[in-house]
Amino acid sequence: MEAKEIRERIRMKVHTGPTSGISGDKVQANLVVLPKKYAFDFLLFAVRNKKPVPVIEVIESGEYVSTLAEGSDIRTDIPKYHVYKNGEFSEETDDVSEIWQEDFVTFLIGCSFTFEQAVLDAGIPIKHIDQGRNVAMYKTNIETVPAGIFNGSTVVSMRPFPKDKVEQVIRITEEFPDMHGGPVHAGAPSEIGIDDISKPDYGEFTEYNEDEVPVFWACGVTPQNVILNAKPEIVITHAPGYMFITDLNNEAFQNKQ
Amino acid sequence: MEAKEIRERIRMKVHTGPTSGISGDKVQANLVVLPKKYAFDFLLFAVRNKKPVPVIEVIESGEYVSTLAEGSDIRTDIPKYHVYKNGEFSEETDDVSEIWQEDFVTFLIGCSFTFEQAVLDAGIPIKHIDQGRNVAMYKTNIETVPAGIFNGSTVVSMRPFPKDKVEQVIRITEEFPDMHGGPVHAGAPSEIGIDDISKPDYGEFTEYNEDEVPVFWACGVTPQNVILNAKPEIVITHAPGYMFITDLNNEAFQNKQ
Numbered sequence: 001m002e003a004k005e006i007r008e009r010i011r012m013k014v015h016t017g018p019t020s021g022i023s024g025d026k027v028q029a030n031l032v033v034l035p036k037k038y039a040f041d042f043l044l045f046a047v048r049n050k051k052p053v054p055v056i057e058v059i060e061s062g063e064y065v066s067t068l069a070e071g072s073d074i075r076t077d078i079p080k081y082h083v084y085k086n087g088e089f090s091e092e093t094d095d096v097s098e099i100w101q102e103d104f105v106t107f108l109i110g111c112s113f114t115f116e117q118a119v120l121d122a123g124i125p126i127k128h129i130d131q132g133r134n135v136a137m138y139k140t141n142i143e144t145v146p147a148g149i150f151n152g153s154t155v156v157s158m159r160p161f162p163k164d165k166v167e168q169v170i171r172i173t174e175e176f177p178d179m180h181g182g183p184v185h186a187g188a189p190s191e192i193g194i195d196d197i198s199k200p201d202y203g204e205f206t207e208y209n210e211d212e213v214p215v216f217w218a219c220g221v222t223p224q225n226v227i228l229n230a231k232p233e234i235v236i237t238h239a240p241g242y243m244f245i246t247d248l249n250n251e252a253f254q255n256k257q
Numbered sequence: 258m259e260a261k262e263i264r265e266r267i268r269m270k271v272h273t274g275p276t277s278g279i280s281g282d283k284v285q286a287n288l289v290v291l292p293k294k295y296a297f298d299f300l301l302f303a304v305r306n307k308k309p310v311p312v313i314e315v316i317e318s319g320e321y322v323s324t325l326a327e328g329s330d331i332r333t334d335i336p337k338y339h340v341y342k343n344g345e346f347s348e349e350t351d352d353v354s355e356i357w358q359e360d361f362v363t364f365l366i367g368c369s370f371t372f373e374q375a376v377l378d379a380g381i382p383i384k385h386i387d388q389g390r391n392v393a394m395y396k397t398n399i400e401t402v403p404a405g406i407f408n409g410s411t412v413v414s415m416r417p418f419p420k421d422k423v424e425q426v427i428r429i430t431e432e433f434p435d436m437h438g439g440p441v442h443a444g445a446p447s448e449i450g451i452d453d454i455s456k457p458d459y460g461e462f463t464e465y466n467e468d469e470v471p472v473f474w475a476c477g478v479t480p481q482n483v484i485l486n487a488k489p490e491i492v493i494t495h496a497p498g499y500m501f502i503t504d505l506n507n508e509a510f511q512n513k514q
Contacts, residue, residue: 058301
């Protein structure tokens with residue numbers, strides 16, 4: 001199915017589930033929507049923290065069509081949105097047209113689905129995918145570089161790999177600098193401030209044995225975490241796992257060495 | 258002399274001339290200062306047009322110290338500033354402390370002095386430098402990607418090189434992606450909308466003969482040009498040739514292949 005068709009099925013509430021695995025080789029993106037008065041601080045935060053917040057498109061206020069997705073409508077083409085008000089979760093909804101504001105600026109942010117596909121294509125299995133689970137995500141002690149009202153620590157996603165595959169996985173993911181790039185850490189979770197690896201802050205824990213190494217990537221949940229600290233009056237994001245599907249191919253973001 | 262000392266001599270009005278050649282291997286930067294209400298549009302313009310507008314630092318409103326330059330004061334450490342009001346040139350001054358506003362956001366933008374040094378270090382002479390002239394700059398038909406109130410065409414700088422040196426010069430300058438990177442054009446000026454090469458829009462013309470090829474780089478004057486189109490009530494820039502000297506070494510921006 002074409003990406004455009006999938007977006008239409010989402011818009012028509014035919015597809016209402018998570019988007020993992022439904023878009024073939026197409027890039028999926030994280031969503032952050034903010035009133036324009038916060039847009040400079042957030043874009044500067046993204047520029048200063050490119051690994052957790054790799055912006056792939058900014059849709060200016062007054063617009064809701066992504067140039068990366070033909071005929072798209074950012075207000076309806078994601079299966080599930082989260083709305084936050086003054087730093088608190090307000091509602092989950094499948095359509096934000098009714099609450100859309102003229103001054104909203106939309107940020108589309110790269111997603112690890114892109115490098116996961118490249119790892120799978122190299123014949124390396126990814127445990128949480130095989131187990132049909134969500135990836136495990138953790139708050140760390142890795143501080144972001146603050147910008148304006150935005151500050152806080154980096155959220156990471158964790159994927160365990162056999163010791164002899166770790167170097168290859170690092171190399172593959174480094175080829176996607178605009179999709180979180182190479183890992184921020186591999187090895188002991190305590191070194192980046194994770195006290196109990198079995199209790200992720202988001203998602204589900206993936207067990208690993210002593211022949212495997214936990215590898216950690218900067219995660220697109222970081223901006224959500226940081227935005228909630230800043231408590232703007234309204235923010236819209238995608239619901240984790242329910243992403244925006246673009247017309248771009250994953251390969252477009254691959255920098256072959 | 259240390260960069261810090263040079264900045265102090267500039268602040269004390271001991272050094273009042275252009276900054277070309279006075280900072281050794283230190284990075285020099287273009288300056289753009291705008292009220293915060295324009296900062297999102299300008300940062301987005303820079304993100305979308307990285308070749309002409311490679312931002313190396315953003316100093317947030319309320320601040321005037323660059324983290325790239327110890328003990329600096331962005332209001333006094335440039336020998337000559339240009340102030341524009343409502344899109345028109347207003348005054349040239351050596352100190353903007355008196356007109357500084359709490360809501361000013363400062364952008365430091367990469368400068369071709371960095372890649373020129375690398376070309377010279379490779380033993381390739383640069384004609385306008387040998388002749389003690391300012392580089393020739395031209396408006397082109399290469400459109401920038403608009404952002405908010407900012408739009409317009411790219412300004413380029415031109416340097417002629419012997420035919421058999423062009424490939425090497427291209428390669429060297431491509432190693433500095435945050436300092437305008439490789440050229441946008443080499444050869445016939447008319448292909449990028451320059452009708453009369455002997456009449457630059459800024460700077461001074463450098464003659465060349467038929468064994469030489471004119472090579473064109475995206476230029477840090479582009480943002481000044483675009484800002485004037487947008488007519489914000491006040492903008493401060495450096496005067497061309499009178500740059501901000503940082504503590505960074507040119508090599509810090511070199512991506513060796």
